[in-house]
Structure formats: C-alpha cells, structure tokens
Amino acid sequence: MKTNSFFTVLLLLLTFTACQNNKDSKATLVVINARIWTGNTAQTWAEALAVRGDSLVFVGDTEGGKKWIDANTKVIDAQGKMVTPGFIDSHVHFLDGGFNLTSVQLRDAKTKAEFIKRIADFAKTVPAGTWITGGDWDHQNWGGELPQAAWVDSITPNNPLWLNRLDGHMSLANSAAMRLANISAQTSDIKGGEIIRDAQGKPTGVFKDNAMDYIYKVVADPPKEMKDRALVNAMQFVASKGVTSVQHMGTWDELATFRRAREQGTLTTRIYANVPLSTWARLRDEVATKGLGDKWLRIGGLKGFVDGSLGSHTAAMLAPFSDKPSDSGLFVTPLDSLFSFTLNADKNKLQVMVHAIGDKAIREQLTVFENVEKQNGRRDRRFRIEHAQHIHPQDIARFAMLKVIPSMQPYHAIDDGRWAEKVIGHERCRTTYAFKSLIDAGANLAFGSDWFVAPPTPLEGMYAAVTRRTLDDKNPNGWMPEQKITVEQALRAYTMGAAFASFEEKIKGSLEVGKLADFVILEKDLTNIAPETIRDVKVIATYVGGKAVFEAK
Ligand SMILES: [Zn+2]
CATH class of the missing domain: 3.20.20.140 (Metal-dependent hydrolases)
Structure with a gap:
C-alpha cells in the first residue's frame, strides 16, 4: 500500500510539472486568417488553429490564434482559404492502388483498339516473364463487349497478363496466364464465380468473382x-x-x-x-x-x-x-x-x-x-x-x-x-x-x-x-x-x-482541441462556390499530425 501511494504522489507531481510546461510553451504551428470548417457542430466555423506536437491546442479566431505564436512557431497565413479536417477515405484497397499507379492505365481506354494499343505499349517496357497486372479497364466504354485473351496474346507473348475490370469483380487473363493456371475447356466452374467460355466451352480469358481465384493462385507475389x-x-x-x-x-x-x-x-x-x-x-x-x-x-x-x-x-x-x-x-x-x-x-x-x-x-x-x-x-x-x-x-x-x-x-x-x-x-x-x-x-x-x-x-x-x-x-x-x-x-x-x-x-474527424492535427488547406471555400466546380478545387496542403505531407508547388 505504501509503495502504491508513493507512486501516486510521484505521478501527480509529474503530471503537474508536465501541465506547467505545456501551459508555458507555445504552438509549433499556427494557421490564421483561414475559413475553417471544423466539423464540430458546437463551433462549425473558425479562423485559426494552433498545433503542438501532433495535436490541436486551439481552434478559434485569429486574435486568439496569434497568442500561441512565439519565435519558434511556424505560422501560415491562409489568406481566407478553406481549411477542413483531413479527409478520411472509408474504403480503399491501398496497396493495389499504389501498384496500379505504375501499371498499364486502361480506365479511360474508350475503344477496343485503344485498349489493345495501351497494353502493347506497356508490354514493351516490362521484362520477359513478369506478370502484367492492374489495368482497371471498363468494357462499358466500348459498348459492353468483354475483352478476350485473343485480343492480347500476340502483343504479350512473353508475359502472363492478368488485368482487372475497374470494379475488381472480373479480370482478363491472356493465354500465357491461363497455361500457368492449367485452365482448359475441362476446367470446372466454381460457386460464386463464372468463367466466360466460347461456343466450344473453351475459356476466353475473362473470369468473374470466385472464379478469379484460379488465376490469382498463380500470379507471382511481388517482392x-x-x-x-x-x-x-x-x-x-x-x-x-x-x-x-x-x-x-x-x-x-x-x-x-x-x-x-x-x-x-x-x-x-x-x-x-x-x-x-x-x-x-x-x-x-x-x-x-x-x-x-x-x-x-x-x-x-x-x-x-x-x-x-x-x-x-x-x-x-x-x-x-x-x-x-x-x-x-x-x-x-x-x-x-x-x-x-x-x-x-x-x-x-x-x-x-x-x-x-x-x-x-x-x-x-x-x-x-x-x-x-x-x-x-x-x-x-x-x-x-x-x-x-x-x-x-x-x-x-x-x-x-x-x-x-x-x-x-x-x-x-x-x-x-x-x-x-x-x-x-x-x-x-x-x-x-x-x-x-x-x-x-x-x-x-x-x-x-x-x-x-x-x-x-x-x-x-x-x-x-x-x-x-x-x-x-x-x-x-x-x-x-x-x-x-x-x-x-x-x-x-x-x-x-x-x-x-x-x-x-x-x-479525428473534426478540428477540436485535443484531437489530432490532421487537416487540409483548400484553394476555395467548398460551401461558397458553384457545386459543379467542387472537383476543380485545388488542394494547397495536407497536414497529418501537424506535419505537412503534401504542399502544392
Ligand atoms: Zn472495395
């Protein structure tokens, strides 16, 4: 018991000292003259915020924000630009997204010819034997005809290919990929999936949902x-x-x-x-x-x-x-x-x-x-x-x-x-x-x-x-x-x-004292422009935990 109370006293002392220090030190970063949408319903709009460490210590008006500035504080004068809480994307496939950034881009291929050409151009840049993945094609762009291995076999003779539709629920394999997966007319269908076949029952290259596992199993795992x-x-x-x-x-x-x-x-x-x-x-x-x-x-x-x-x-x-x-x-x-x-x-x-x-x-x-x-x-x-x-x-x-x-x-x-x-x-x-x-x-x-x-x-x-x-x-x-x-x-x-x-x-999710200093500076106030121009608004800077992770050039 004695030891316990000793530690309690010590802890209280430490907490007290820590609080004193906090009270004295100023903010590491202050944003002033901003149009801040806080996301906090008790105080929806503000002009300034102050950050210490990775958290917010102040959200309010510019006068109040200035009180947090000392010689070591980085100050951003937002000049009326909008600040919002950092955006939270509630559904991503993050690494696939990262991989696709450097893969063949088919999302906006508008015709069958364009689809084939982009794959042909990309295949020339890839070492023989390497899997070509990603893609994000959309057959709706050219009227709905599904792609086939036959479209791409001659332009990808040295690479297995496995390109997904943009929704990830079907993918196209070329013949090299299907050979590696031992796919033939005898390959059976799979529950919760579909293999597209020609009149003779031979798979044409498109696999849907659970049937995609046939190919996924053999796609080489990147290092x-x-x-x-x-x-x-x-x-x-x-x-x-x-x-x-x-x-x-x-x-x-x-x-x-x-x-x-x-x-x-x-x-x-x-x-x-x-x-x-x-x-x-x-x-x-x-x-x-x-x-x-x-x-x-x-x-x-x-x-x-x-x-x-x-x-x-x-x-x-x-x-x-x-x-x-x-x-x-x-x-x-x-x-x-x-x-x-x-x-x-x-x-x-x-x-x-x-x-x-x-x-x-x-x-x-x-x-x-x-x-x-x-x-x-x-x-x-x-x-x-x-x-x-x-x-x-x-x-x-x-x-x-x-x-x-x-x-x-x-x-x-x-x-x-x-x-x-x-x-x-x-x-x-x-x-x-x-x-x-x-x-x-x-x-x-x-x-x-x-x-x-x-x-x-x-x-x-x-x-x-x-x-x-x-x-x-x-x-x-x-x-x-x-x-x-x-x-x-x-x-x-x-x-x-x-x-x-x-x-x-x-x-997170709103700009309030005590929460993480994750926020975005936007070129314009989204609530005060024509809605059809929202997608053209530029991101000026993105902060995570009070540190800039993006700044527009
Ligand atoms: Zn998803």
Whole structure:
C-alpha cells in the first residue's frame, strides 16, 4: 500500500510539472486568417488553429490564434482559404492502388483498339516473364463487349497478363496466364464465380468473382521492396488529394507491409487495416496479444463479401436484371457462413463490415446483423455495409434502426449512373446510392472511394454526392437528383462520418482541441462556390499530425 501511494504522489507531481510546461510553451504551428470548417457542430466555423506536437491546442479566431505564436512557431497565413479536417477515405484497397499507379492505365481506354494499343505499349517496357497486372479497364466504354485473351496474346507473348475490370469483380487473363493456371475447356466452374467460355466451352480469358481465384493462385507475389514502394506511392498520392486517413480492405500480407512502415516510422497516412472476415479467429488472437494498434495503424476490423458487382452482373438482386432476365446475380459467400463468421467475430468484439451491392445482398446482410445482435446482445458494435448501392426502399430505415453504417462511394454513383438504368431499370435506380434517404432516415453515412476501383479523390466524391452529374455529362441536373446532398453533409461523411465508422471519432474527424492535427488547406471555400466546380478545387496542403505531407508547388 505504501509503495502504491508513493507512486501516486510521484505521478501527480509529474503530471503537474508536465501541465506547467505545456501551459508555458507555445504552438509549433499556427494557421490564421483561414475559413475553417471544423466539423464540430458546437463551433462549425473558425479562423485559426494552433498545433503542438501532433495535436490541436486551439481552434478559434485569429486574435486568439496569434497568442500561441512565439519565435519558434511556424505560422501560415491562409489568406481566407478553406481549411477542413483531413479527409478520411472509408474504403480503399491501398496497396493495389499504389501498384496500379505504375501499371498499364486502361480506365479511360474508350475503344477496343485503344485498349489493345495501351497494353502493347506497356508490354514493351516490362521484362520477359513478369506478370502484367492492374489495368482497371471498363468494357462499358466500348459498348459492353468483354475483352478476350485473343485480343492480347500476340502483343504479350512473353508475359502472363492478368488485368482487372475497374470494379475488381472480373479480370482478363491472356493465354500465357491461363497455361500457368492449367485452365482448359475441362476446367470446372466454381460457386460464386463464372468463367466466360466460347461456343466450344473453351475459356476466353475473362473470369468473374470466385472464379478469379484460379488465376490469382498463380500470379507471382511481388517482392517486399515492391510492396513497400507501392505503399509509399499510395501515401503520397492520397496526400495530394487531401486524404489523411484510410480504411483499408485487404489481406494479412498487406497488414505486414503496413507494419514494416509503422516500425520504421515512415507512415504518412493513418491506416485502419481490415482483414478477411473468414480469418476472424486469427484476428481475435492477434488483438489479444498485440492490441488494436495506435493512431497510425489500427486493426480490429473484418471485411467480408455477400455478392459481386452490378457492372459484372454479379450483384445479388431480388428481381432479375432488366437486360438479362435469366439472371439475378449471385452470392459470393453462403449466408450461413456469413452468419457464423459475423456471430463469432462479433462475440469477440471485432468490427464486421460486409460488401453488399444488390438489394437482395443488402437485405440478407442486414438480417444477418439483426440476428447476430439478437443473439449476442446490445453493444456499440458499428456493423457496416460496404457500398450499399442498390437498396430496396423498405430497407433504408433499417440502417438507422439497426445502427448499421452505410459505407459508400459517391464517385461510383456518377460512374454507374451512365448505364445502371440499362441493367436494373428506372424504378430500382431511384434508391440507388440513396445518400439523402439514408441521412434523412438517421443513418451514419461514411464516404470513401474504393480506390483502386475509383480515384481516391474526396473532392471528386463530394462533387458526385452534391451534383450527381454522371461522368458522361448527360445528367446536368443530377442523376436521380432527389438523392443529392449538401456540401456540408458530404464533408461530414468524409470526416466525422468516416471517423465514427472506425471507432476513431474521439481523435479525428473534426478540428477540436485535443484531437489530432490532421487537416487540409483548400484553394476555395467548398460551401461558397458553384457545386459543379467542387472537383476543380485545388488542394494547397495536407497536414497529418501537424506535419505537412503534401504542399502544392
Ligand atoms: Zn472495395
């Protein structure tokens, strides 16, 4: 007992001394004359902020901010520019994004000829034997004809090729890749996936969802150094877009890459690294021995899949596709597995987030969440549905009722909006990307990009959510305009909404004293410009923990 009280006294003394020191020392960084959108509803706008170490010590007016300046303080006069909390991207595939930055770029290949030419040009730059991966092609760009190995075999004789569609739900293999995977007409189909075949039953090169595993199994794993480099590329790229935190949907191997960077102190983006839902037991053990991580790298979340994607006709729908009446999509994971994984993960206090795109997938997963809560009892568990694209109107209110977070990617709305009505018809599109209905119902909306699937650019995402102008500019007043939201609602979904979705709203998501000094300086006040110009606003600088991780030239 004696020793204990001695230490208590010592601790109090130390705390007291520390407080005294803090009170005397000034800020390391002060921003003044800014138009600060704080994200804090108690004080939405401010002019100045002060940083000491990695945290905010002051948010208020410029006069007050100046009091924190001494000879050693770096001072930024923002000259009326906008400052917002650092953007949090609630759904990325971070290393794939990093790898794709240096791979063949097919996203905007508008014709079959362009598609082939870009691959031919890229193949010339790659050593023989190396896998050509990435790509992000979109067959909708040239009218919907799926690519085939025959298109690219003659231009890639020395390289296995495995290029994904931009949604990641189907990929094209060339014949070299299919040979390595022993694919032939005899290769059997796989549950939750599809192999596209010609009239003779011979695979043509496109593999969908679970069938992609045939090729993934043989794709050579890049060396560690390449993964580390992809991470650096990814961090630099998102910093230039104002992103300070990402929530990553990936693998244990990717977590290992993040951990190497964390140990070397080289992370400049904060990462919440989620691993596959089926590995809940491993994550349980990992958290038990190593904890949940820290403000740079956090674990504790699991990501699963219910269905595929709309563009691949693999989203699970309650009614058949309008342009393919024989088909209503598929389940990538059987429902009983989803239930048992979720039940066990939740019992162990792990967070569960599940990809569900079609209305049937969303409905079934909401029911899984509902039943798990019934069985495990009430707690603050923050279940999430990733994408939540095509919600049946009757299920919108369930997000709020069950406190399930819709984690959505507004850029997809203006991308898919070009062709979604062809696939599911007008009526079902009315509650597609139903941002406004979800907010009105009281759901906690979190925004992200799904990078590499879409660009990790919150300003483009906000533009998409606010204007709903499709990428082809064919809907100048917005596609399904009744689902448009305000700039501040979009900002919230990219900051506090996303912070809440990773249990980190106490340390980030708004600019408040005591929170991390993660913020962005923007050229213009987003709330005070024509909405259609939001995507053109420049990021001037991005700060993480009070340090500049990006500054515009
Ligand atoms: Zn994703």
